[in-house]
Amino acid sequence: MPGIMNVLVLNSGSSTIKFQLIATDLERIAQNADQRLARGVIERIGGEAVCSMRSGGTLPHRATAQLRDIRAAVDFIIRWLCSPEAGLAEIKSVADIHAVGHRVVHGGERFKQSVLINDEVLRGIDDCIDLAPLHNPANIKGVLAARELLGAGLPQVAVFDTAFHQTLPEHAYLYALPYQFYRRHKVRRYGFHGTSHRYVAYRYRYLVNLPREEVNIITLHLGNGCSAAAIKAGNSLDTSMGMTPLEGLVMGTRSGDIDPSIIDFLMSKEGLTAQETEGLLNKQSGLLGISGLTNDMRELLDEARENRDRRALLAIELFCYRVRKYIGAYLAALGGADAIVFTGGIGENSAEVRARICQGMEWCGLHLNEDVNATLTGGREGMFSTPDSRLKAYVIPTDEELLIARDTVRCVLAVPPVNSSPR
Ligand code: AMP
Numbered sequence: 261m262p263g264i265m266n267v268l269v270l271n272s273g274s275s276t277i278k279f280q281l282i283a284t285d286l287e288r289i290a291q292n293a294d295q296r297l298a299r300g301v302i303e304r305i306g307g308e309a310v311c312s313m314r315s316g317g318t319l320p321h322r323a324t325a326q327l328r329d330i331r332a333a334v335d336f337i338i339r340w341l342c343s344p345e346a347g348l349a350e351i352k353s354v355a356d357i358h359a360v361g362h363r364v365v366h367g368g369e370r371f372k373q374s375v376l377i378n379d380e381v382l383r384g385i386d387d388c389i390d391l392a393p394l395h396n397p398a399n400i401k402g403v404l405a406a407r408e409l410l411g412a413g414l415p416q417v418a419v420f421d422t423a424f425h426q427t428l429p430e431h432a433y434l435y436a437l438p439y440q441f442y443r444r445h446k447v448r449r450y451g452f453h454g455t456s457h458r459y460v461a462y463r464y465r466y467l468v469n470l471p472r473e474e475v476n477i478i479t480l481h482l483g484n485g486c487s488a489a490a491i492k493a494g495n496s497l498d499t500s501m502g503m504t505p506l507e508g509l510v511m512g513t514r515s516g517d518i519d520p521s522i523i524d525f526l527m528s529k530e531g532l533t534a535q536e537t538e539g540l541l542n543k544q545s546g547l548l549g550i551s552g553l554t555n556d557m558r559e560l561l562d563e564a565r566e567n568r569d570r571r572a573l574l575a576i577e578l579f580c581y582r583v584r585k586y587i588g589a590y591l592a593a594l595g596g597a598d599a600i601v602f603t604g605g606i607g608e609n610s611a612e613v614r615a616r617i618c619q620g621m622e623w624c625g626l627h628l629n630e631d632v633n634a635t636l637t638g639g640r641e642g643m644f645s646t647p648d649s650r651l652k653a654y655v656i657p658t659d660e661e662l663l664i665a666r667d668t669v670r671c672v673l674a675v676p677p678v679n680s681s682p683r
Contacts, residue, residue, distance in 0.1 A: 272402030367420030424454030625650025
């Protein structure tokens with residue numbers, strides 16, 4: 261195994277694959293000097309796929325290609341990485357790709373940290389398909405494609421969205437349903453976005469120079485999907501997404517928390533099937549459902565600013581109120597926290613949404629510096645509370661791919677991943 265590893269990070273969905281190629285090793289990880297060689301996304305897999313790739317500082321290379329399935333898309337990515345078009349001095353042939361790290365959505369209760377993939381691990385991921393029927397099959401296809409194209413001997417690592425939240429105590433992960441449903445079907449809170457929450461928690465302690473055991477924070481991943489996590493002594497203590505990503509905060513098209521009785525009520529009033537109702541809650545609710553306009557926060561903010569659209573304003577208010585309510589709940593669950601950390605497309609880019617969420621939170625010692633808040637957009641990182649604020653507020657851009665590449669290196673070298681669940 262060479263010193264520096266070129267790790268291909270794959271995030272395989274049913275019709276989209278995102279990838280990055282990251283060159284790193286333990287020394288680079290320690291010095292935060294990992295090198296991103298290339299990145300890209302392939303959309304609309306299954307037909308005329310749209311591919312956008314870039315390497316180093318070059319402009320994006322765009323192409324369309326007939327890509328029938330995930331295997332064809334992974335093949336396309338690998339060929340491009342090795343081609344003169346990509347211009348990567350580090351990659352002359354497939355032999356220069358040293359490992360593959362996969363984002364895997366659901367690891368159930370079995371996977372508490374990232375693992376080197378073998379047949380037994382693949383079976384374990386397959387066993388979790390019930391819990392993530394749309395995602396885990398695509399993740400498995402990504403692994404099999406890489407195995408076929410890069411050779412069975414190439415190390416591949418699975419990094420689970422759920423793993424970071426495996427430290428939740430029973431009273432936080434159980435629903436108050438008859439206990440046998442947990443025993444029989446593993447109905448419980450798993451939580452998602454774990455790699456993102458773990459990354460920003462790691463980055464926070466790097467910024468403030470704290471040992472992991474002293475990280476007591478609330479992390480808010482606010483993107484198209486949204487979730488909050490209460491982190492105590494570096495471990496996830498509670499999180500807002502549940503058995504599926506539908507629970508918790510208001511999202512782009514997901515409702516987040518609702519009274520479960522509404523489901524039966526709507527099914528009978530509107531003559532909907534269970535599947536239609538699930539679609540309604542996942543795809544037509546949230547910001548889109550309330551505003552009737554869009555699931556895109558930036559467009560809603562524009563609409564509210566330019567036209568004072570009542571329902572756009574309402575959707576933004578509902579969104580911010582729900583986040584604030586969760587911050588309050590998690591402050592209580594944690595017995596106080598040192599900071600709240602914003603990440604995700606909305607959390608990283610919208611000073612306005614951050615300010616609205618934090619409005620009226622002086623009672624718990626949160627005081628904002630509005631000027632600094634306004635500067636933290638477009639990937640900038642920093643603290644935007646006043647220095648004497650008892651509860652600090654930070655923006656930390658997430659970087660799940662980096663964490664996947666680092667976990668991959670550590671798993672290949674059999675070094676325990678940092679900040680993963682100790683169990
Ligand atoms: P993500 O899923 O993390 O890519 O986040 C997507 C969400 O971030 C969408 O709702 C975008 O509208 C939102 N977003 C991105 N940039 C901005 C911005 N400058 N202001 C407000 N929302 C933004």
